Amino acid sequence: MLITAIESMGLLCSRHQEYNQADSEENAQTAEIERRIEQETKAEKHIQKLLLLGAGESGKSTIFKQIKLLFQTGFDEAELKSYIPVVYANVYQTIKTLYDGSKELAQNEADSLKYVISAETKDVAEKLSSIGGRLDYPHLSKELAQEIETLWKDAAIQETYSRGNEFQVPDCAHYFMENLSRLSDTNYVPTKEDVLFARVRTTGVVEIQFSPVGENKKSGEVYRLFDVGGQRNERRKWIHLFEGVSAVIFCAAISEYDQTLFEDENKNRMMETRELFEWVLKQPCFEVCQLHVKTSFMLFLNKFDIFEKKVLNVPLNACEWFKDYQPVSTGKQEIEHAYEFVKKKFEELYFQCTAPDRVDRVFKIYRTTALDQKLVKKTFKLVDETLRRRNLFEAGLL
Amino acid sequence: MPMYQPSSRGREGFEVSGGGQVLDLETAVKDGILGGGGGVVHSCATGEKFDLKKMIEELDSIEIPSVFICPISLEPMQDPVTLCTGQTYERSNILKWFSLGHFTCPTTMQELWDDSITPNSTLYQLIYSWFTQKYLAMKKRSEDVQGRALELLETLKKVKGQARVQALKELRQVVSAHDSAKKTVVDNGGVALLSSLLGPFTTHAVGSEAIGILVNLDFSSDAKTNLRQPAKVSLMVDILNEGSIDTKINCTKLIETLIDGEDFESEIVSSLSLLVGVLRLVKDKRHPNGVLAGLRLLKMICSHESVRNSVVSIGAVPQLVELLPTLNPECLELALYVLEALCTLPEGGLALKNCPSAIPAIVKLLMKVSESCTHFALSILWAVCKLAPEECAALAVDAGLAAKLLLVIQSGCNPVLKQRSAELLKLCSLNYTATLFISKCKLTRTIQ
Numbered sequence: 001m002l003i004t005a006i007e008s009m010g011l012l013c014s015r016h017q018e019y020n021q022a023d024s025e026e027n028a029q030t031a032e033i034e035r036r037i038e039q040e041t042k043a044e045k046h047i048q049k050l051l052l053l054g055a056g057e058s059g060k061s062t063i064f065k066q067i068k069l070l071f072q073t074g075f076d077e078a079e080l081k082s083y084i085p086v087v088y089a090n091v092y093q094t095i096k097t098l099y100d101g102s103k104e105l106a107q108n109e110a111d112s113l114k115y116v117i118s119a120e121t122k123d124v125a126e127k128l129s130s131i132g133g134r135l136d137y138p139h140l141s142k143e144l145a146q147e148i149e150t151l152w153k154d155a156a157i158q159e160t161y162s163r164g165n166e167f168q169v170p171d172c173a174h175y176f177m178e179n180l181s182r183l184s185d186t187n188y189v190p191t192k193e194d195v196l197f198a199r200v201r202t203t204g205v206v207e208i209q210f211s212p213v214g215e216n217k218k219s220g221e222v223y224r225l226f227d228v229g230g231q232r233n234e235r236r237k238w239i240h241l242f243e244g245v246s247a248v249i250f251c252a253a254i255s256e257y258d259q260t261l262f263e264d265e266n267k268n269r270m271m272e273t274r275e276l277f278e279w280v281l282k283q284p285c286f287e288v289c290q291l292h293v294k295t296s297f298m299l300f301l302n303k304f305d306i307f308e309k310k311v312l313n314v315p316l317n318a319c320e321w322f323k324d325y326q327p328v329s330t331g332k333q334e335i336e337h338a339y340e341f342v343k344k345k346f347e348e349l350y351f352q353c354t355a356p357d358r359v360d361r362v363f364k365i366y367r368t369t370a371l372d373q374k375l376v377k378k379t380f381k382l383v384d385e386t387l388r389r390r391n392l393f394e395a396g397l398l
Numbered sequence: 399m400p401m402y403q404p405s406s407r408g409r410e411g412f413e414v415s416g417g418g419q420v421l422d423l424e425t426a427v428k429d430g431i432l433g434g435g436g437g438v439v440h441s442c443a444t445g446e447k448f449d450l451k452k453m454i455e456e457l458d459s460i461e462i463p464s465v466f467i468c469p470i471s472l473e474p475m476q477d478p479v480t481l482c483t484g485q486t487y488e489r490s491n492i493l494k495w496f497s498l499g500h501f502t503c504p505t506t507m508q509e510l511w512d513d514s515i516t517p518n519s520t521l522y523q524l525i526y527s528w529f530t531q532k533y534l535a536m537k538k539r540s541e542d543v544q545g546r547a548l549e550l551l552e553t554l555k556k557v558k559g560q561a562r563v564q565a566l567k568e569l570r571q572v573v574s575a576h577d578s579a580k581k582t583v584v585d586n587g588g589v590a591l592l593s594s595l596l597g598p599f600t601t602h603a604v605g606s607e608a609i610g611i612l613v614n615l616d617f618s619s620d621a622k623t624n625l626r627q628p629a630k631v632s633l634m635v636d637i638l639n640e641g642s643i644d645t646k647i648n649c650t651k652l653i654e655t656l657i658d659g660e661d662f663e664s665e666i667v668s669s670l671s672l673l674v675g676v677l678r679l680v681k682d683k684r685h686p687n688g689v690l691a692g693l694r695l696l697k698m699i700c701s702h703e704s705v706r707n708s709v710v711s712i713g714a715v716p717q718l719v720e721l722l723p724t725l726n727p728e729c730l731e732l733a734l735y736v737l738e739a740l741c742t743l744p745e746g747g748l749a750l751k752n753c754p755s756a757i758p759a760i761v762k763l764l765m766k767v768s769e770s771c772t773h774f775a776l777s778i779l780w781a782v783c784k785l786a787p788e789e790c791a792a793l794a795v796d797a798g799l800a801a802k803l804l805l806v807i808q809s810g811c812n813p814v815l816k817q818r819s820a821e822l823l824k825l826c827s828l829n830y831t832a833t834l835f836i837s838k839c840k841l842t843r844t845i846q
Contacts (some may be wrong), residue, residue: 218826336628340628340665343671344668344669347669347670347671348670350670351670351674351712352712355713360678361672362639362640364636365632366598367598378599379599381599381601382599382601385601385602385603386602386640389602390640
């Protein structure tokens with residue numbers, strides 16, 4: 001509105017060819033505003049956009065939290081406390097899922113007795129199950145925590161947990177179940193680790209702006225990191241974010257090759273991730289240049305900690321994509337071999353979807369465990385180095 | 399009689415300089431009056447006796463004063479003897495001259511009135527001192543360098559971050575310039591140390607320098623096995639894809655060293671990122687060194703059958719074909735080897751067939767560059783013509799294949815090649831009548 005006013009005033013002035021005091025002040029102000037707009041637009045251009053993409057529960061938000069902890073002021077007490085309802089929700093949902101699962105297995109399995117919980121616990125289990133089904137959860141009292149722990153330790157529940165991949169048991173289940181007494185303390189304030197483990201489905205888009213502090217404490221690039229929801233219904237929101245992205249960080253949880261989707265229990269999670277990866281790569285906007293820099297692609301093969309425990313017991317061929325996998329040895333060597341196999345599959349997929357002779361862009365694969373802060377810091381340091389080098393290269397300075 | 403061309407310093411050397419100064423042995427040698435480049439001022443009185451022959455051998459690249467050189471052999475004298483004419487020669491050489499029946503002084507052509515040969519002890523002393531001085535200076539320089547290399551290795555064990563990068567940069571400079579430093583690094587666990595720096599979290603700065611050093615060193619097969627760990631190879635591939643041209647070449651050479659030999663799983667070279675990176679290097683016409691290094695690695699990779707499919711899948715065939723006209727003979731041979739290896743696969747042959755300029759380009763190369771190139775070109779054409787006889791044979795013949803084949807058959811090439819050519823000629827002529835084919839051959843009437 002100010003601009004319109006100035007414009008019309010300008011017309012007036014040119015007609016009368018007379019500048020009074022007020023007019024010149026307005027002009028100075030306009031100039032100042034325009035200068036500020038220009039400055040911010042320029043600054044905006046130097047902010048590099050990073051996009052965290054991936055299927056649901058692939059670890060995007062965990063990475064997001066880690067970046068917050070590493071390069072921003074972290075979580076203050078109020079923020080930490082804001083996670084208490086999330087933690088409690090995880091606890092109730094987990095125990096309900098496990099109990100419902102045990103009932104299902106008791107009905108359908110031949111050796112059903114394994115999955116029948118002991119008589120004493122049955123009432124408590126039913127109560128907890130109904131709590132878990134509510135829309136809002138009660139505070140976790142010492143009593144409730146005790147009851148949940150008893151149920152958790154029941155043989156039938158443990159048996160069900162070992163088949164957790166068949167149900168939607170969250171990855172944080174074990175962690176929270178083992179910490180119940182602490183979580184139910186009167187003055188419980190979630191630790192950083194609790195926050196990292198806390199699972200809540202992201203909806204919409206969240207962003208933070210940060211600057212990774214280098215060795216010489218000089219601030220380097222400025223990044224703006226966007227976190228999105230990974231479930232299918234969230235993905236239509238992604239397309240609005242794709243413009244002008246410096247790098248896509250695609251998270252793939254490699255431990256979920258034997259699990260099914262939350263939103264579709266008939267779909268294998270790894271197959272979903274594969275399709276999603278392909279879809280993202282084929283988006284035309286990723287080939288369009290922003291400042292002549294083609295979008296770099298960082299693939300985080302995440303949840304390695306769970307992968308390395310799982311892969312020796314559950315063969316990779318559980319997933320159709322990996323059906324041609326042949327184990328070659330045992331122990332640590334085998335874990336490495338399996339990892340390299342998965343990595344190669346993703347690599348092949350990448351090159352199938354992009355024409356390497358035409359598209360020259362950065363593509364790097366990182367092995368991550370998003371819950372491990374040190375690892376995430378080291379990984380991000382490499383990502384930062386790559387992006388900085390890329391910028392220098394594109395600017396012709398390398 | 400060719401004379402040793404002395405440097406300008408050497409020519410002046412033998413005169414007493416600075417007006418009447420007494421020229422003693424030490425001064426003459428110390429002040430570099432005898433020329434041959436300035437050396438470190440060093441006392442010769444170390445008491446140690448060096449073997450002159452050994453010293454001469456080790457100092458072979460140094461510029462030797464002309465007065466020390468035997469006019470017959472043009473080598474430094476180890477046992478100088480003087481004839482009655484006053485000219486000095488290496489004893490064994492002049493004796494040989496005499497034994498051939500000559501009794502003249504080789505340089506002055508004068509007939510000798512006296513057959514005595516006098517050992518020139520003064521000259522011997524001078525030669526010995528001069529070489530000793532140079533030898534000791536070289537040894538000291540070498541020790542300095544070796545000492546520095548050791549220091550840097552120790553530093554690398556302790557520091558991180560920027561300091562580490564700096565230490566690596568300096569070590570790289572030292573190692574590239576001095577062979578003795580290379581040996582020091584290898585003998586003091588340097589290879590294992592550098593190898594330990596390479597891993598999934600190595601920064602580009604550290605990795606590229608470490609690789610730059612490793613590429614200069616010889617390592618044991620244990621070290622090679624260590625370096626072949628997937629995480630380390632992944633790093634090398636990443637650095638190859640992102641680095642400067644020199645870094646790319648270093649990575650390529652290092653990987654080449656690692657896969658040389660049969661005793662490894664071809665899995666490490668089947669990484670598509672590696673293949674794409676190498677191909678990009680090969681296509682970069684601005685850097686011929688890179689093209690050569692890339693082709694050498696590509697050749698080594700393609701010698702493994704299991705990987706060939708991957709190479710074809712990234713579009714190597716059309717890209718290589720496009721490059722052929724720009725390559726020098728050495729690169730051409732490598733490129734044709736690769737194409738030939740790829741054509742052993744049906745996918746490879748298909749890719750070649752689908753490349754419109756391929757067949758004419760390859761026909762052109764027959765009998766043009768070298769026998770090996772002709773051999774590979776022939777095999778490629780054979781593979782492709784077998785795949786799609788009508789299409790490819792026609793194309794090839796139109797490009798002048800028949801005349802070239804006849805040339806091969808008539809040339810002095812090895813019999814296998816001639817045999818192949820004859821077979822290919824037969825294959826190509828199947829679709830034509832005799833007259834048509836002959837006209838396509840553009841033969842002269844005499845050959846007809």
